[in-house]
Amino acid sequence: MLKPLNLAHTPTPIHRLNRISERWNGEIWIKRDDMTGAGLAGNKVRKLEYLLADAQAGKADTVITCGGVQSNHCRATALACAGLGLHCELLLRGDPPSEIEGNLLLDHLSGAGLHFIPGERYYDNLSGELARLATEVKARGGSPYIIPEGGSNAVGAWGYVEALRETRRQCRGLGLDPVRIVCATGSGGTHAGLLVGARLEGWDVEVVSITVSYDHDETVLRILEIADSMIDRYRLNIRVVRGDIHVIDDYIGDGYAKAGRDVLDVIAEMASCEGVVVDPVYTGKAALGIRGELAKDGMEGATLFWHTGGIYGLFAFRDAFFEKSEG
Ligand SMILES: Cc1ncc(COP(=O)(O)O)c(C=O)c1O
Numbered sequence: 001m002l003k004p005l006n007l008a009h010t011p012t013p014i015h016r017l018n019r020i021s022e023r024w025n026g027e028i029w030i031k032r033d034d035m036t037g038a039g040l041a042g043n044k045v046r047k048l049e050y051l052l053a054d055a056q057a058g059k060a061d062t063v064i065t066c067g068g069v070q071s072n073h074c075r076a077t078a079l080a081c082a083g084l085g086l087h088c089e090l091l092l093r094g095d096p097p098s099e100i101e102g103n104l105l106l107d108h109l110s111g112a113g114l115h116f117i118p119g120e121r122y123y124d125n126l127s128g129e130l131a132r133l134a135t136e137v138k139a140r141g142g143s144p145y146i147i148p149e150g151g152s153n154a155v156g157a158w159g160y161v162e163a164l165r166e167t168r169r170q171c172r173g174l175g176l177d178p179v180r181i182v183c184a185t186g187s188g189g190t191h192a193g194l195l196v197g198a199r200l201e202g203w204d205v206e207v208v209s210i211t212v213s214y215d216h217d218e219t220v221l222r223i224l225e226i227a228d229s230m231i232d233r234y235r236l237n238i239r240v241v242r243g244d245i246h247v248i249d250d251y252i253g254d255g256y257a258k259a260g261r262d263v264l265d266v267i268a269e270m271a272s273c274e275g276v277v278v279d280p281v282y283t284g285k286a287a288l289g290i291r292g293e294l295a296k297d298g299m300e301g302a303t304l305f306w307h308t309g310g311i312y313g314l315f316a317f318r319d320a321f322f323e324k325s326e327g
Pocket residue numbers: 042043071072073150152184185186187188189190191282283308309310
């Protein structure tokens with residue numbers, strides 16, 4: 001097993017959300033992976049501890065990765081590379097925006113190469129575009145290492161196996177026995193790592209995704225593929241089947257990176273009741289999901305809300321908070 005780099009500030013705290021528990025009529029605790037670092041804040045840094053160790057082990061000098069213009073993964077990768085003296089090239093989905101803010105501002109400051117490509121080209125031929133960048137890096141004498149979207153492969157997701165182990169130790173210390181962990185899910189590596197970790201630990205905690213981009217079936221498939229590739233790569237003596245993967249796709253709203261008034265309200269509620277900042281793309285939708293499922297009486301027992309970060313993305317939504325709602 002690869003020895004990970006030490007990039008994240010761990011263990012991240014776990015605490016009870018007292019006022020939100022009372023307001024939402026539930027038993028809600030939070031795992032603060034928004035506190036894994038400052039520039040490197042959020043879930044991606046746990047994956048990068050493994051991915052960048054792998055890059056260094058292979059003597060790469062340039063890391064190539066991809067995501068949306070406000071990708072937390074791209075920002076964390078760019079800053080982590082800068083801290084390690086590696087070059088970084090980012091393939092960003094969409095046109096260059098007129099305002100450089102949030103994660104994109106940090107991408108700029110990190111010195112990473114930024115390559116904007118239209119959404120259609122990105123979705124149609126992502127692996128081709130990544131390979132093209134790798135060829136360019138090689139042509140100038142560099143040695144590239146490609147990280148897939150969200151850092152979600154067997155190597156990166158191992159960060160969440162370790163995170164699960166860390167959490168189990170903390171829960172034991174706190175006398176906390178959560179029925180479920182709830183996280184926001186995009187590319188699926190976080191969920192896959194947590195699920196594989198729970199299986200390896202023999203911990204009977206359910207992992208529940210509130211998906212923010214792909215629908216239920218597509219998300220289940222992605223998580224299953226990552227879990228299977230971990231099982232293969234590390235020869236794990238566990239089995240994960242489709243039915244083990246719990247995904248809720250009722251809170252995507254108008255789509256990825258689109259936040260309705262309900263999401264903005266939950267962000268304000270978390271900030272004002274608990275001093276916890278969630279974001280409009282990922283963790284705000286997970287919080288909305290927890291509130292929604294509790295309102296349906298769908299979640300008995302203690303819930304551990306896994307806060308995966310995203311704070312810099314919030315700043316790109318500044319104006320939305322002050323827009324008047326229609327009607
Ligand atoms: C803040 C935040 N939360 C959750 C996720 C989803 O994690 P995963 O891609 O592992 O499903 C991401 C991914 O970009 C993220 O940036």
